[in-house]
Amino acid sequence: MKIISTERVPDECKNVIQVKDENLTDEDYRSAEILLTWPSRINKDLISKMPHLKVIQTFSAGVDDLDFSVVPPYVKVFSNAGAYSLSVAEHAWALILASAKGVGTKKRTIVYDVSERILLILGAGGIGSEVARIGKTAFRNYVIGISRSFKKPEWFDEKHSMSMLKEKINEADIIVDTLPLNKQTRNLLSYDLLKNVKRNAIIVNVGRGETVDEEGIYKLLKERPDVRFATDVFWRKNGKEEFYNTKLWELENFTGTLHTAGAYGNENIMKRAMFIACLNVKKYIDKGNAENEVKREDYV
Amino acid sequence: MKIISTERVPDECKNVIQVKDENLTDEDYRSAEILLTWPSRINKDLISKMPHLKVIQTFSAGVDDLDFSVVPPYVKVFSNAGAYSLSVAEHAWALILASAKGVGTKKRTIVYDVSERILLILGAGGIGSEVARIGKTAFRNYVIGISRSFKKPEWFDEKHSMSMLKEKINEADIIVDTLPLNKQTRNLLSYDLLKNVKRNAIIVNVGRGETVDEEGIYKLLKERPDVRFATDVFWRKNGKEEFYNTKLWELENFTGTLHTAGAYGNENIMKRAMFIACLNVKKYIDKGNAENEVKREDYV
Structure with missing residues (x-):
């Protein structure tokens, strides 16, 4: 399954999953089935470029920023709850x-x-x-x-x-x-x-x-x-x-404090959290399911 | 041994030691052997009124405020270290x-x-x-x-x-x-x-x-x-x-913070600490010694 990420992932991610995280082309978007991203990056434009999208894995623990109205119902969303x-x-x-x-x-x-x-x-x-x-x-x-x-x-x-x-x-x-x-x-x-x-x-x-x-x-x-x-x-x-x-x-x-809990400005915590997101994607690939599947009905 | 306190002690103190803590007369000072007090209360005047003084027990954990130069060398000083x-x-x-x-x-x-x-x-x-x-x-x-x-x-x-x-x-x-x-x-x-x-x-x-x-x-x-x-x-x-x-x-x-650690404005913590000072005085009376004897040479 082709995986892309809208953000650069830490090196250790690439030891567990194959993910393209830079110089993304239209073809990358078109063929990708799994998307690693921040919820705020999700919009109509992005989704329309990804006809094969099956799974969204967020880097954030919360997904209340995510615009579920543009996400097709068959796309599963996994949050990064617990990573921080x-x-x-x-x-x-x-x-x-x-x-x-x-x-x-x-x-x-x-x-x-x-x-x-x-x-x-x-x-x-x-x-x-x-x-x-x-x-x-x-x-x-x-x-x-x-x-x-x-x-x-x-x-x-x-x-x-x-x-x-x-x-x-x-x-x-x-x-x-x-x-x-x-x-x-x-x-x-x-x-x-x-x-x-x-x-x-x-x-x-x-x-x-x-x-x-x-x-x-x-x-x-x-x-x-x-x-x-x-x-x-x-x-x-x-x-x-x-x-x-x-x-x-x-x-x-x-x-x-000004929404700094988690990892604000702290690269070590952030890298660890992104790695946890990558591990969850690996779990999905290996087992067909993963942690923290979002209940869409809580949000829509 | 006669005990006086320059401060009102909590009621539970009076269950463990006999201490006079109000309306202190010159005779109370004259006859007292044990003094419960704050270090800052110790001065030449007070000490000169107490010819039988043997023991000072402070309510405070630190005794760096205490003017050791007015305390006769035979008077033992016990701090309330640990109470807070x-x-x-x-x-x-x-x-x-x-x-x-x-x-x-x-x-x-x-x-x-x-x-x-x-x-x-x-x-x-x-x-x-x-x-x-x-x-x-x-x-x-x-x-x-x-x-x-x-x-x-x-x-x-x-x-x-x-x-x-x-x-x-x-x-x-x-x-x-x-x-x-x-x-x-x-x-x-x-x-x-x-x-x-x-x-x-x-x-x-x-x-x-x-x-x-x-x-x-x-x-x-x-x-x-x-x-x-x-x-x-x-x-x-x-x-x-x-x-x-x-x-x-x-x-x-x-x-x-402005020297509030310990018990600032918190009556419960303060009462507990004063009670611990009273218990230490009881220990001195029962056993002839107690916790936290101050090494005078550290201060003089």
Whole structure:
């Protein structure tokens, strides 16, 4: 099966799959059955050049940027979920701890302790499982997971489906949102859901901005100065994630990073993630199936 | 033995020792043999009112604020080292991770990963050991300790004395200073010591400001934008720790908290720490000795 990539892949990829990743010709596009790419590269033009396309493997973990309306229904899409998990989980803990200790405030800020606290994790995939592991091992957290499925159930003290969210959210000292953005998760963390969170709760978002209701979290943080919120992901406005275009920065109980979790500027992490995408393509070629097949109905 | 405290102690203290902590009279001072207090409260006046004083137990972990010149040589001083260890170790990891991920910069900052890195810890007492434990369990760090003694040797892959510092410092990806301030440690982290640290090294100070040479670290950070430094402790100028009076805040590869590690504003942590001081006094009464006897020669 002919494989092409819109990006240069790391050398080690070429040890596991045969992939053309430079000087792509119209014939390369025409004959390719597997496409390695970023979701934002997918558009009508590209797809119309690829009549034999069977599989799209993304380099990104999330596919909410992908325009499914231009992808024919018989094309399978595999995400790179998990490839950045450890790095994003480190980032989630950076946001938890920075919030707890007031790093970046340049003021004397009351410190919260994180050890032996109740940690609630939304989404127990690769990232959520690593966040749980760190909380369990380093900080002896009691870990509650809310998820459709659990990638590493051993790190969770309680495992629940989404239907238990409303009940469990008020038990948590630390809430970490690792959710992908889809129809079910949009604006899930609303004012109404969060209004009775515990005193001194810390809320962190490393999923997607839109899983949190922007007005709702602002209202909560204004009303509850004891609650602290930190995010790496922001809301898209006119199709573009807007880091600075939010009132949250005015608040002392807010901090954030600018969608850098994962691998921003870090070539080593990026290479590793791209290699993982290549390994998944190899799996597809060898076995006819692979990890992280995207459920199109979650997005369309 | 009569015990007095210059501060109100938590109720649980009174279950383990008999201590007078309010409405102290001249007679209370005159007859007391054991004094619970903060180091900064010790002065000539207080000491001269206490002819029977045998033991000072501090509520603080550090005693570098204590004016030893007014304390008679036969008075034993016990610090509260370790009482805030877990909380300070959390804080150290907050500074490590915030530096690694650029939290607080409000810019898109290259992320460093911390897992499976070499972690060098200066001072392997209560705090250093907890920092090591977190690194070992959560982030699979290879942990090198440089210390006079090791409180929990099991968390260190290598254990060295101070004489190995110059050699080991350049092996580390993450360097955590948990040192007390004394004659041996003042300005220990100089430009000369640090000038060849690894690319993308993260340096964190939760010990005392003066263990790092202020001009030296500034010069290093100017020369090496890849190196990141975060501190909770600052340099005393005219006897007062000056949080803002340092050029470091101008630098993008610097961040800090304002000496809040331990228990700032957190009554629960503070109560627990005071209770640990009371337990140490009980140990002294029961056994004639206790933990954390201060080596006066380190300070005088």
